[in-house]
Amino acid sequence: MTVKQVTLWRKEVQNAPGILAEVLEPLAASGANLRVVMGYALGDTGRAAVEVFPVTGKKLTQAATQAGLQPAQVAALFVEGDDRPGLGAAMARGIANAAVNIEFVVAQTVGRKFSAVFGFRSADDARAAAKAIKAAAKPARTAKPRRKR
Incomplete structure (x- = not known):
C-alpha cells in the first residue's frame, strides 16, 4: 500500500453541461495523464467543483492555471x-x-x-x-x- 500527500488542483464552475470537458480539454492537450478527476455539485447553488491530480511540470501547470485551476487548500x-x-x-x-x-x-x-x-x-x-x-x-x-x- 502506498500513501502519499498530494496537491489537488481545484476550480469552481457553473454546474452546466460541458463544463467538465471544458476544464479537462486543455489539460489533455498539454499531455496530462490524470490519476484523479472529481466533479461534483455544490449543493443547490448552481455551482460545482472540479478537482484533479496530478498537476506537475511546467507545461501542465501552465495549462491548469490557464484553465482556472488552482492548488486546493485541503x-x-x-x-x-x-x-x-x-x-x-x-x-x-x-x-x-x-x-x-x-x-x-x-x-x-x-x-x-x-x-x-x-x-x-x-x-x-x-x-x-x-x-x-x-x-x-x-x-x-x-x-x-x-x-x-
Whole structure:
C-alpha cells in the first residue's frame, strides 16, 4: 500500500453541461495523464467543483492555471494498493482511532486494486492519518500451522 500527500488542483464552475470537458480539454492537450478527476455539485447553488491530480511540470501547470485551476487548500492523501475485504473499514477505523476527522474520501476498486483520495483539515491531520492508514492496511497475521514431530 502506498500513501502519499498530494496537491489537488481545484476550480469552481457553473454546474452546466460541458463544463467538465471544458476544464479537462486543455489539460489533455498539454499531455496530462490524470490519476484523479472529481466533479461534483455544490449543493443547490448552481455551482460545482472540479478537482484533479496530478498537476506537475511546467507545461501542465501552465495549462491548469490557464484553465482556472488552482492548488486546493485541503490537505490530501492519495492511497493505492491491493484490495481486500474490509480494507475501507479498517482504514476508517484507524483514522478514527488517531482522532482525525476526514473531510472527504473518494475510493474505488478496479479489479484487485484499491485507490482513494482522502481530504483533511490540516497537513498535521494528513500526516497522522497516513500513519494510521499504513498501519490499518497491513494484512492481519495468520498463525502458521505447527509441524508434527
